[in-house]
Amino acid sequence: MTTLFDSAPGFDQPIAVLKHCHDRIRKQIATLDKLLTHLPVHGADQDARQAAQAVLKYFTQAAPLHHEDEEMDLLPALETTATQEDAVLLKQLLPEIMKQHLQMTAQWSNLEKQLRQIQEGSSAQLSALDIRHFSDMYLHHMELEETHIAPMAKRILSDVQMQRLGAAMRARRGISPDTP
Template structure:
């Protein structure tokens, strides 16, 4: 019997739910990143800061690139091939924005990753985490996720048939090296 008290991730038979779950995880990591801005100046690269930095780095170095690839290589192309009328027009406008945001986030991440590496390594005289970088990264991600949750995910749920959902889920699962 499943335990209703334990939150579980959706499986790949629900690919849009998996993408939303990823967004929830991103929000958690962004909150932790924000918390580090206050923590590090007061406590330095202590054990808590190191653990937080490792967690953020693990997520944005491993899971986030898969999430972006899910959208770039599968979700958006499948939507473009399926959408008609107003949906096609919305995609024509949003797809370049989404792809550009992925590039912006990747670029900002490289800078943040270097900063977090110093914290994760417990370096005593670390340069402080850049509040500007954290704010910019968080702002772009928040806007990006809102766009996808407002337009892209509902469109996919509405226009994809069961076979397309299975195809999307299978591609996402394979990208992560998880056997069916």
């Protein structure tokens, strides 16, 4: 049966959940780009305020959980499991991934202030440069993870490790194991 909407993967597929998060980040970045063209014409109208609210909600609630999934569970599991070439690659990538998380968080604080003003209707100003920096950082970061980290995880983590990862991600979000 075909559904009318895309459903998120379950936590029994934690790497697919992380990829789904990346897809949602791409949608929020697209919304930021749309806001750049919308605001000069329409100002902080209802559509702009709703768009700002959606982006704010995602990057203040879901994105930090996604980073915690990686930092607290996925990357440590990979570190304890990786051998040979995987261990060498991971040793190279981990500092970069952690640095990127910090940089994206710092860049988000610039955008968050602007988006809150748009959400409140008190400003229609949004920095194209701030959005470009934020977008470029996130897109590069997601490419790195999707090219190297996710395939490695699928290849080397055991079923038990994947179950632990999914359970930790579910718990972090306060979702009961009984919830489908």
